Amino acid sequence: MRRPPVIVLFVAVLVIALGESAGAVMSQLRPQVTRYAQSRVAANPQAHGLAGSAEYDTEVTGRAVFLAEAGLSFLHTHAQGLGPLVIFAGTIAASVVPWRPARGVLYALFTVGALFPLGYLAYSVAVLEQGREAGIEAAQRYVLTPLGSAAIIGLVALALLMVAARRGRSA
Amino acid sequence: MIGSSAEAWRLPPIASLLIAVLLIACAEVGGASMVQFKLELTRWARSVILARPAMHGLVGVRDVDEQVIDEALVKFDAGFRLFHLHAEGMGLVIIATTMTAATLARSATTRRALIALLTAGGAGYPFGYLLWSALIPYYGIQTGKTLAEWFVWIPFGGASIVGTWWLTALVGVRLVRGA
Numbered sequence: 001m002r003r004p005p006v007i008v009l010f011v012a013v014l015v016i017a018l019g020e021s022a023g024a025v026m027s028q029l030r031p032q033v034t035r036y037a038q039s040r041v042a043a044n045p046q047a048h049g050l051a052g053s054a055e056y057d058t059e060v061t062g063r064a065v066f067l068a069e070a071g072l073s074f075l076h077t078h079a080q081g082l083g084p085l086v087i088f089a090g091t092i093a094a095s096v097v098p099w100r101p102a103r104g105v106l107y108a109l110f111t112v113g114a115l116f117p118l119g120y121l122a123y124s125v126a127v128l129e130q131g132r133e134a135g136i137e138a139a140q141r142y143v144l145t146p147l148g149s150a151a152i153i154g155l156v157a158l159a160l161l162m163v164a165a166r167r168g169r170s171a
Numbered sequence: 172m173i174g175s176s177a178e179a180w181r182l183p184p185i186a187s188l189l190i191a192v193l194l195i196a197c198a199e200v201g202g203a204s205m206v207q208f209k210l211e212l213t214r215w216a217r218s219v220i221l222a223r224p225a226m227h228g229l230v231g232v233r234d235v236d237e238q239v240i241d242e243a244l245v246k247f248d249a250g251f252r253l254f255h256l257h258a259e260g261m262g263l264v265i266i267a268t269t270m271t272a273a274t275l276a277r278s279a280t281t282r283r284a285l286i287a288l289l290t291a292g293g294a295g296y297p298f299g300y301l302l303w304s305a306l307i308p309y310y311g312i313q314t315g316k317t318l319a320e321w322f323v324w325i326p327f328g329g330a331s332i333v334g335t336w337w338l339t340a341l342v343g344v345r346l347v348r349g350a
Contacts, residue, residue: 001179001180002178002179002180003178003179003180003274006275006342006345006346006349007346009271009275009342010339010342010343010345010346012267013268013271013335013338013339013342014339014343016264016267016268016335017332017335017336017338017339020328020331020332020335021332021336023328024328024329024332027320027324077256077260080260080261080264081260081263083264083267084263084264084266084267087267087270087271088267091180094178
């Protein structure tokens with residue numbers, strides 16, 4: 001089996017390392033993460049629609065902190081899954097796709113797609129800085145959708161190119 | 172021509188691959204057992220919890236005790252689920268990262284150390300969740316978690332994190348030198 005270029009491996013391994021570290025942060029530094037998230041919500045009262053009523057503000061803050069922590073959790077799980085996936089998909093592309101330009105496009109898509117889990121870090125930050133709705137919308141539109149689409153397009157293109165290569169060999 | 176032999180993968184030691192495959196198999200068995208024996212496992216955990224009322228802070232008032240027992244049982248079940256998820260994931264992570272280390276680490280000593288860290292860390296870490304689940308009925312949620320942290324999650328998870336960042340640095344250096 002052929003390996004993909006070093007840049008693909010670097011990004012995939014980096015994402016795995018970030019995913020593992022995010023898991024450790026969530027587990028060992030949870031109180032600090034929660035305090036930081038609460039302080040960011042308090043620093044952006046308008047974005048979160050804080051009203052000055054302790055009961056209401058506590059509920060709003062709690063929801064924003066929950067979403068920020070969920071973003072970290074999604075970073076952890078997606079990075080652990082997508083990192084190996086990009087290495088394996090890159091290996092299939094390197095071994096099965098005979099056309100160099102097509103392989104190059106696949107590597108580019110996989111490299112960009114491998115960064116998808118970092119979109120959840122952006123999601124966490126955006127929720128805290130811009131408020132719940134606006135933060136989720138921004139993270140989805142500008143980070144998660146483009147990066148996730150790159151991974152999906154790469155995998156679909158790989159499947160199509162595998163079929164084309166097979167037909168080419170049997171013709 | 173698809174590529175040169177310099178672009179070929181080198182296999183990690185068979186022991187690493189075997190451990191990764193066994194880990195994935197354990198995860199699948201764990202997932203199946205969780206579903207198949209859910210009732211028996213819950214009954215066992217409940218009986219152990221009831222036999223240790225002081226450890227779980229049970230006070231003999233049904234309404235209060237049932238809430239405490241429910242919380243312990245939810246965490247007991249969560250431990251199994253997290254073992255299932257992490258073992259499936261870490262099995263693949265071990266295969267991917269040890270392949271990369273075997274192929275890109277030039278020094279034999281570095282290669283061996285990296286593969287040992289990635290394999291031992293990745294394979295040991297998920298079992299912390301099983302240990303946590305097993306300890307909850309005996310020692311409660313928090314004590315069980317502390318024991319699992321010190322005996323499994325911190326040493327094995329730490330090894331895995333150190334190994335992965337070391338590998339990232341090594342691949343980064345190869346990338347810069349290659350460029």
